[in-house]
Amino acid sequence: VDTGRQAPPMAAHHQKGTNSCVTRIPWHRGMTTLHTYTATPKPQNYRSQQKQVREAQIKKIKNRMHTMLATTPSSSGVKLQPWGSCRRRAASPALLPATATGRIIVDSGRMPPSPLPLRAVASESAQTSRAPQPQPPPMDVDEEKMLANYVPVFVMLPLEAITAENKVGDAEGLRAQLRRLREAGVDGIMADVWWGIVEGAGPGRYEWRAYRELFRLAQEEGLKLQVIMSFHACGGNVGDAVNIPIPAWVRDVGEADPDVYYTSPGGARNQEYLTIGVDDRPLFHGRTAIQLYADFMESFRENMADLLECGLIVDIEVGLGPAGELRYPSYPESQGWAFPGIGQFQCYDKYLEEDFRAAATDAGHPEWELPDDAGEYNDAPDDTRFFTADGAGATYLTEKGRFFLTWYSSKLIDHGDRILDEANRVFLGCTVKLAAKVRLALTSAAIKKMLKKRRA
Template identity: 45%
Template sequence: MGSPRSSGGVPVYVMLPLDTVSRDGQLQRPDELAERMSRLKRAGVEGVMVDVWWGIVERDGPLLYDWAAYLDLAGLANRIGLRLHAVLSFHSCGANRDDDYHVPLPRWVTDAVARDPDGLLFADRAGTKSDEYLSLWADEAPMMIMDGTAEAARMEHAPPRTPLECYRDFMVSFKGAFAEILGSVVTEVLVGCGPCGELRYPAYAASRGWEFPGVGEFQCYDRRALESLRAAAVNAGRPEWGAAGPHDAGTYNSHPDDTGFFSNGKGRIRSPNGRWDSDYGRFFLGWYSQELVAHGDRVMGAAADVFNGTGARLALKCAGIHWWYRTRSHAAELTTGGGNGVPGYDGIMAMCRRRGVGVTFTCAEMSDGEHPPEMRCGPEGLLRQVVAAADRHGVEISAENALYRCDSGAYKQMVRNSMGLSGDGGGGMHSFTFLRLCDSLMEPDNFAQFETFVRDMSGDSAGGR
């Protein structure tokens, strides 16, 4: 299913601008977009990827879907001869680095959140809420939806929908709208499972004061999260572990050795309690990671029910949390739900195999040596670890760059990581998505380097391998 890999090469896709579709549902700058997509086609690009924003499509009210602009985009891609990968983006846009566009969750969702913020939003230890993505512990909790639209009035006596039902209904409507081109033009549906569309917790965000390379904070303090934690602690025979998350895990901008929980015992703070590799730490991290995997399983299970048989490949995205990777605790990964937590990456891949979905992983443009050594970054080792986990479980893996770069060093690293890491039979990634189409990429010198990169990814030249 999806895009066939070129013989000996890796097909390249290009992520379209965040604002390709305006907040009122209009395809923006269509003539310029058509010209640029045509240039991508001539350069050998296989297709484009686009965020399909929940806050745009269902902006007018519950169950009121507007797919017109995205259908226009699919038609444009088809005329040019490009495939389209659609990212069903159930998160808000604007919290990620380099985001210059803001798309909130649908107004009727934010209204429901306002009535029950402690039950629908992730919260950190201080009680600060994240409005990037609805809490995974609320997946099956009915939201009180009160909207003034005629459709909502007609449905006045209908039962409230859960977030998971909202995601499923969105997918069903997408399938109906794109039925004639699913599997032919729209060859992949990547389903957002968290902030920035990634299966992770919102443990770091500039909007809450985080700065790179802070370890971030655990996001397990909303009402339902604490209920789940208490139940898990009782079940483990240690009810005293269920009152809260780790007390000594620091704050958003802490470094591992500033904390007792993440320290290797050599830092400024040493604590006899609550370390990540203690009995308590293994309990907490196992619960925290398993809850994330269970959320991915629920969302991707719904996606598989909807899209199986359409011919479109299903995938989810995993984040490249590479800072502090070269420490024993992998602190930044732990706060986002991965890393040394059990089940961690293997649990994610086992779930993907069970649901028949692929994985897209970020930070393929990065090398260890380009980061300051004191930050202990390890993007290369992290990518190898995730690829190895995917291979163990027989999961197709794709890659993308985390940050926009068009220098030769980044291109060579992308080719190296895409062509030779995976052991899935072809020796490379299923596909690569370049972030992103922009004015800078279209500059003559930059586009010439990009064309060389696409050619190298096709296997037509050595490309720095």
């Protein structure tokens, strides 16, 4: 019996002259439970054994995570896990290592006047649904901590998983690939949902059967889904192995009015994505570009409602521009751009030109025009008057240059805001997460400055 002062919680020390260890663990009402055990020498292959144990723990936790993902509260028939009981079990002295032998010593230094008798703690009652599902075994504290830091892994499907003819390409081969991904511990897949395929037959004619078949394959193999609302064309970018244009009926509008596409200073049209100049122009059978994107997302929700409700689809990435990114198509390889060329501004369609003139007039400068001194695709900054580094002669430092850059970037930000507002409205009430891609560019000077701060 230890009659001295109570040691700090979880204090541990070796008894002098022995290889025994005493560990203090806080108990009720000032009492302290002490566990003593004799240390055993570590084997020579101790590190390798510990590594194997750790790998086994990680594998077990991932399996439990997959079981939990398959029985999330959004799924039907879920039995809630009594985590409180698990924690009490994890804190129990019965979970000491099997090699630990010893005795319990009661500290009588702060015994209560009338110790309360020990009593069993009833396990928490679990709410059971009408169709209970298998539950993962309880986890100890260390496993819960590791699970809290778990990062799900998703693998992007090939771009041609759904063909341009709106069919699943090689369904059995795809199923085998999905099964191998699941066996490798992957949590889910990411798939592009192409506007040009789904609404390709005509305005407002959405065909989702191929995508439902694809999503069912993933569900049957135990994989979750991240889907991309792809409002751009596939082909012409790095890694594009197939050609999937925007809907043919939209391209027909572009044939009659090429200014619905982004346009370079030289007049080259980029058919990968509609210019943000037509966001409010009802040129597409009475609909604006923003309405086209919103209607597509509404149709997706209506036709995938069951897959959204059951938790199969966990993320929706909303396309905002070329390659799905919130940016201008300033460096198209299809028009001859090559790294490290500066690219070109893409605001020379008649709709954006009209918008700029109106903005300049409102600012009191109706004489201002779009830049004509920003160079070609493969120029260096110093090759142009707009970006020259000599300071005083650079157009971007003038009042006109600053006004243009502010207008140019603000139009893009407004475009992204409006589409994401529509996405939030359409998917309101769903448990999915919304995401978007934004391309960031840093100058070498900015990168050096950031690195210097990090070293400091």
